[in-house]
Amino acid sequence: MKTTETPAPLPAESGASVSKVDPAPPARPSRKKREGGVLNVFSHGVLIIWAIMVVMPLLWAVMTSFKDDGSIFGSPWSLPDKLHFDNWARAWTDAHMSDYFLNTVLVVGGSLIGTLVLGSMAAYVLARFDFPGNRFIYYLFVGGMSFPIMLALVPLFYVVNNMGLLNTIHGLILVYIAYSLPFTVFFLTAFFRTLPSSVAEAAFVDGASHTRTFFQIMLPMAKPGLISVGIFNFLGQWNQYMLPTVLNTDPDKRVLTQGLVQLAVSQGYKGDWSGLFAGLVMAMLPVLAAYIVFQRQVVQGLTAGALK
DSSP: OOOOOOOOOOOOOTTOOOOOOOOOOOOOOHHHHHHHHHHHHHHHHHHHHHHHHHHHHHHHHHHHTTSOHHHHHHOTTSOOSSOOTHHHHHHHHTTOHHHHHHHHHHHHHHHHHHHHHHHHHHHHHHHHOOOTTHHHHHHHHHHHHHSOGGGGHHHHHHHHHHTTOTTOHHHHHHHHHHHHHHHHHHHHHHHHHHSOHHHHHHHHHTTOOHHHHIIIIIHHHTHHHHHHHHHHHHHHHHTOOHHHHHHOOOGGGOOHHHHHHHHHHHHHHHTOHHHHHHHHHHHHHHHHHHHHHTHHHHHHHHHHTTOO
């Protein structure tokens, strides 16, 4: 049986150049570009539709707050014939929106400061120091985020009542702080872990105490994270309705969300819909202003944890 052998290639002579065949140039990715363009158009279209769905109700509410009651039902989508600023004055004075607004500012301002101070201190310790029970305490805060607040309303009512804090501004501030601490600690713990430890070590070498290092060095470095979690807490506390409804039954101590419900109930029967929309816009403006002013810091705080 004969086998065929492939002859070995002859070595190239010295000085002889071996010609190499250049590979064919890759095909132009025209199809991929077209698919990417179609995807970009689709994604931008979805974002535009979403922006219209979010912005249009806000603009309609602002426009309606300057109309009279007849124009609201007669031509709801048309521009107001003139700006009725008396709607805002009537909601501010007659509906006691000024009192509700002041109570909300006091409650949210005090609870926001307390939440950021206590939450940043707890998050710094959990992120920078190793001690027995560190992970257990951290997971307690994480578990507090998943605990439904509805299950704690009845025992919380009795606890606050036994402490003599029912229907008080400072009692509501303490409850708001306890309600917002789990998310604040969870957010800031991850943020403090991304900060360089060499700066704190240099401060310790120079003789700085832990308290001075935290308040003068580490806390200013965590400013983007503080602003981000502060905005989230501000939105949640400003729009909180369930807790003040259960723990704050005094009409003189009502916050803005309670006042809006009372305004909707009372003014709805009187037909003062223009005053109702004016009060609604009053409640929305601080939230929109806070987000517009600090939107860049919010984005920086959300993305800073991904880079180290």
